[in-house]
Amino acid sequence: ILNVEQSPQSLHVQEGDSTNFTCSFPSSNFYALHWYRWETAKSPEALFVMTLNGDEKKKGRISATLNTKEGYSYLYIKGSQPEDSATYLCAHHNNAGNMLTFGGGTRLMVKP
Amino acid sequence: DTAVSQTPKYLVTQMGNDKSIKCEQNLGHDTMYWYKQDSKKFLKIMFSYNNKELIINETVPNRFSPKSPDKAHLNLHINSLELGDSAVYFCASRMLAGGELFFGEGSRLTVL
Numbered sequence: 206i207l208n209v210e211q212s213p214q215s216l217h218v219q220e221g222d223s224t225n226f227t228c229s230f231p232s233s234n235f236y237a238l239h240w241y242r243w244e245t246a247k248s249p250e251a252l253f254v255m256t257l258n259g260d261e262k263k264k265g266r267i268s269a270t271l272n273t274k275e276g277y278s279y280l281y282i283k284g285s286q287p288e289d290s291a292t293y294l295c296a297h298h299n300n301a302g303n304m305l306t307f308g309g310g311t312r313l314m315v316k317p
Numbered sequence: 318d319t320a321v322s323q324t325p326k327y328l329v330t331q332m333g334n335d336k337s338i339k340c341e342q343n344l345g346h347d348t349m350y351w352y353k354q355d356s357k358k359f360l361k362i363m364f365s366y367n368n369k370e371l372i373i374n375e376t377v378p379n380r381f382s383p384k385s386p387d388k389a390h391l392n393l394h395i396n397s398l399e400l401g402d403s404a405v406y407f408c409a410s411r412m413l414a415g416g417e418l419f420f421g422e423g424s425r426l427t428v429l
Contacts, residue, residue, distance in 0.1 A: 239417060248321075248407065249360075251417035294360070296418075303348055303372055303414065307360040 209297045211308035218285050219316050225281045226311040228295030232276035237298040240269055240280055243310065244291045252280075252293075285315040320344050323408050323421035330398060331429055338393045338424045340408030346419070347412060348372075349391035351383060354405040354423070363406075366391050395426075403428045 210229045218224050230238060237256045241249040253262040258273040266283045282289055292310040299306075321342045330336055342349060351363040364383040365372050371383065380396045391410075395402060408421040 236414075241418075248420035248422050249418070250420075254417050292358075303350075303365045303367065305350075305362065305418065307352075307362075309357065309359050 209308035215312040217314045223283045228278045230297035234299040235273045236300040239296040241294040287315045287317050290315045321421040323424045329427045335396045340391050342410040346410035350409045352407045398428045
């Protein structure tokens, strides 16, 4: 995988549903994997920075896992709420310098 | 106080003009970035500055030039603006290599 890829591109869920998205990235020269939350008309805000294979991080109802050997990360949202509606971006940081490459994002819409 | 601030927020100009977008961060960060949000809403890295040294320069036309008078500022100068330069430009900064990015609110450039 040469690029950072996210799936699905968009997702509609009902309030209370749990959901998850995928981020795929190059597994070679790995340094860090970032997740950001981007609400409409605002700027992206960091959720997690993950560096170790097998890392799991949690912030409230949102959690993320990391597999650096196979080059993927999952973001989970438990019991989605309308305020979770946003675009979720992942970004791959390689060890060649300050390059931080973003995926295309997953746009989540939670219906009340 | 806004951590990363960009001015102007909106800029409408004619093709061929030269314009600048300013970015300032009051976080004491060492590294600053410019990203372009393209027509598909992807965030594409343009430049990175670390302690006044350009350390990344992607395949960006040389009409674009970053200028950093000090480590708290990274301004983006664009010469001979073209229609395709219309986009939202985001400034970001961070302290540690691999650490999370803090984004500005974006500057929407429209070239007529």
